[in-house]
Amino acid sequence: MIALVDCNSFYASCELVFRPDLHGRPVVVLSNNDGCVIAANKKAKKLLGAEMFQPVFKIKKQIQVNNVVTFSSNYTLYGDMSNRVMHILQNFSPCVEVYSIDEAFLDLSGINYTAFRDYGKQIKNTVYQYTGLPVGVGIAPTKVLAKLANKIAKKQPETNHVYIIDNDNKRIKALRETKISAVWGIGRKHAKRLQSIGIFTAFEFTQLPETWVQKNMTVVGVRIWRELQGAPCLDIETQPKPKKGIATAKSFGKNLEDLGLIQEACAYYISEVSEVLRNQKSCAGYLHVFLQTNYFSKKDKQYANGITVTLPVPTNDTFVLVKEAKKALSLIYKKGYRYKKVGVHLGGIIPQQYVQGNLFNQESNPHKTKLLEVFDRLNFKYGKTTLFSGLVGTRISEWELIKKERSPRYTTQWRELLKIGNN
DNA sequence: TCTGGGGTCCTAGGACCC
DNA sequence: TCTGGGGTCCTAGGACCC
Numbered sequence: 001m002i003a004l005v006d007c008n009s010f011y012a013s014c015e016l017v018f019r020p021d022l023h024g025r026p027v028v029v030l031s032n033n034d035g036c037v038i039a040a041n042k043k044a045k046k047l048l049g050a051e052m053f054q055p056v057f058k059i060k061k062q063i064q065v066n067n068v069v070t071f072s073s074n075y076t077l078y079g080d081m082s083n084r085v086m087h088i089l090q091n092f093s094p095c096v097e098v099y100s101i102d103e104a105f106l107d108l109s110g111i112n113y114t115a116f117r118d119y120g121k122q123i124k125n126t127v128y129q130y131t132g133l134p135v136g137v138g139i140a141p142t143k144v145l146a147k148l149a150n151k152i153a154k155k156q157p158e159t160n161h162v163y164i165i166d167n168d169n170k171r172i173k174a175l176r177e178t179k180i181s182a183v184w185g186i187g188r189k190h191a192k193r194l195q196s197i198g199i200f201t202a203f204e205f206t207q208l209p210e211t212w213v214q215k216n217m218t219v220v221g222v223r224i225w226r227e228l229q230g231a232p233c234l235d236i237e238t239q240p241k242p243k244k245g246i247a248t249a250k251s252f253g254k255n256l257e258d259l260g261l262i263q264e265a266c267a268y269y270i271s272e273v274s275e276v277l278r279n280q281k282s283c284a285g286y287l288h289v290f291l292q293t294n295y296f297s298k299k300d301k302q303y304a305n306g307i308t309v310t311l312p313v314p315t316n317d318t319f320v321l322v323k324e325a326k327k328a329l330s331l332i333y334k335k336g337y338r339y340k341k342v343g344v345h346l347g348g349i350i351p352q353q354y355v356q357g358n359l360f361n362q363e364s365n366p367h368k369t370k371l372l373e374v375f376d377r378l379n380f381k382y383g384k385t386t387l388f389s390g391l392v393g394t395r396i397s398e399w400e401l402i403k404k405e406r407s408p409r410y411t412t413q414w415r416e417l418l419k420i421g422n423n
Numbered sequence: 424t425c426t427g428g429g430g431t432c433c434t435a436g437g438a439c440c441c
Numbered sequence: 442t443c444t445g446g447g448g449t450c451c452t453a454g455g456a457c458c459c
Contacts, residue, residue: 031427038427055426073427100459187457218433220457247429296426343428 001116001139001166002236003106004146005089005123008134008154008161010102011039014081015071017132018410018418026068030056033251033401034072044068072403080411084131092123097236105143107236113166120162140165143234144227147184148174148202171230175203185224190217202228242280242349246273249343252399255294259333262291262342264393266329267322269344271388274318275376277346283314283355285348287321289328294340305332314348314355317368318375321346322391383413 007013011029016022026044028037036055037048045052047066051059056070063070082101089096095107111119120137127135138150145165152174153163165171181191183202193216199205206228213221223233248269256262266289277284290306307328315321325344378387385396408416 033425033427035426057425060425102459185457189456218456220433241431243430245430249428251427294426 001108001111001113001141002143002146002232003093003108003120003123004099004138004143004150005085005104005106005127005135006138006150006154007085007102008136009039009041009045010082010133011071011073011078012041012044013133014078015074015407016041017081018407022069026066027071028052028063028068029071029073030405031073032403033253034070034404035251038073070405072406074406074409076409076412077407080409081131081133084411085127085133085135088127088130089123091126092119095236095238097238098240105146105236108139116164116166117162120164121160124161134161136161138163138165140171141230142227142232143236144184144224145171145174145230148178148228151178151182168230172203175206175228176201178202180205183224183228185220190221242282242351243276244349245345245347246276246284246349247343247345248273249290249341249345250401251341252339253402254399255300255338255340256399257336257338259330259335260393261395261399262333262339263326263329264391264395265399266325266342266344267389267392268396269342270322270325271318271392273344273346274316274321275379277316277349278372278376281352282349283316283352284311284321284346285314285350286310286346287324287328288345288347289325289332289343290345291329291332291339291342293337297338300338301336303334303337305334307332310348314350316352316372318372318389319368319391322389326391 012027015027015029024043026047027041028044028048029039030036031038034056037052037059040048040052047068048059048062051062056063062068078101085102086096086098086104089104089106093106093108095109097105099105106123108116108119116139120139124135124137127133136150136153138146138148138153139162140146140149149163149165153159153161156163165174178201180186180194180199180201181188183205186194186205194200194205199208206225208225210222210225213225226233250269252265256265274284286308288306288308290304292304293300293302295302295304309324309328311320311324329342375387379385408418410416410418
């Protein structure tokens with residue numbers, strides 16, 4: 001059996017842990033640049049309804065009228081809280097797959113099936129006791145069914161946030177009650193397609209012939225189809241696979257026209273992604289850079305372009321990558337536009353130890369490798385921008401995103417520790 | 424005025440190899 | 442009428458996830 005543990009309204013819950021004064025109030029968390037709502041607690045979902053994931057300016061009124069508390073996103077906090085949760089879960093199974101920032105699959109083989117209910121409760125209670133975060137637990141024979149069980153645990157209060165599918169009656173019942181669009185792995189397109197041929201529930205989907213599913217939804221669909229019938233096709237992946245691409249692209253706080261500033265933002269993103277690259281001990285073979293104007297704007301002239309640079313030798317050296325990125329950017333930059341976003345993407349990623357030099361390039365410089373190690377260590381210990389390349393510049397506030405209402409980084413910065421009392 | 428960001432997997436088709 | 446057969450690699454596009 002497999003358990004899926006999922007934190008409820010994760011971002012909003014993280015904020016509430018440190019703001020008990022807000023309990024019972026509607027709370028939402030906003031995207032980068034405070035543009036859209038990306039998370040909401042139950043209360044806020046109820047009040048804002050389907051409108052929820054709209055851009056903020058469109059639902060400003062409802063937010064005010066309903067007295068909704070808004071937070072800018074604080075990924076440092078969410079990331080750290082997530083790590084704590086995942087650590088706790090390791091105590092409940094030697095085989096844990098961290099599936100996303102707020103959910104994990106646990107292999108429960110070896111646990112007696114009569115004990116699942118207690119075990120699920122224990123997981124839920126322990127996570128809550130240690131972190132203050134509420135979770136739901138779904139237990140079933142396959143991943144897709146565990147996802148489904150988790151959904152039921154969340155929706156039906158009488159389950160007390162733990163639901164188990166451990167026999168065929170329960171499985172069929174769950175399938176009948178689940179809309180096809182709510183099945184994990186079936187997105188908008190396939191849902192529409194299925195509905196058009198009269199398939200509305202997960203159960204009806206399982207009644208389709210396998211050949212139809214294979215033909216119209218490829219092997220991906222077949223796996224879901226089988227898993228819904230209780231046949232496991234998806235393994236639990238304990239070891240995170242090294243990333244095949246690492247990207248970052250963010251809107252600016254305001255539109256930029258000046259190439260120099262855009263290059264500095266780009267250099268900053270490069271230092272972020274190359275750090276990730278070094279962390280997983282890989283090198284990138286190519287670099288893609290793109291920039292674009294604000295495509296929502298009706299009055300601005302529009303322009304978007306991107307360029308891919310193959311690196312002479314795969315590298316994870318921030319300085320080399322920044323230099324290449326800046327050069328590339330100057331090739332696609334056109335004067336006279338108001339740019340909204342720049343992005344970088346590292347690809348062609350291979351393990352560090354497989355990097356081959358080429359005839360015209362020196363082997364990498366050992367001093368430089370040491371230097372980058374020191375970079376990463378200091379920035380890990382004292383915060384992201386303790387040490388940075390001069391190519392990034394010091395005008396970050398000119399392009400940085402707006403985060404008006406970011407909460408303190410309670411758990412990772414000494415200066416931002418939660419204070420209790422008046423002094 | 425204001426509109427998120429970062430990933431994965433699969434398939435088909437083209438270009439190429441011997 | 443019949444025109445070889447078996448591969449790999451790369452890319453673009455589509456679908457999905459959180």
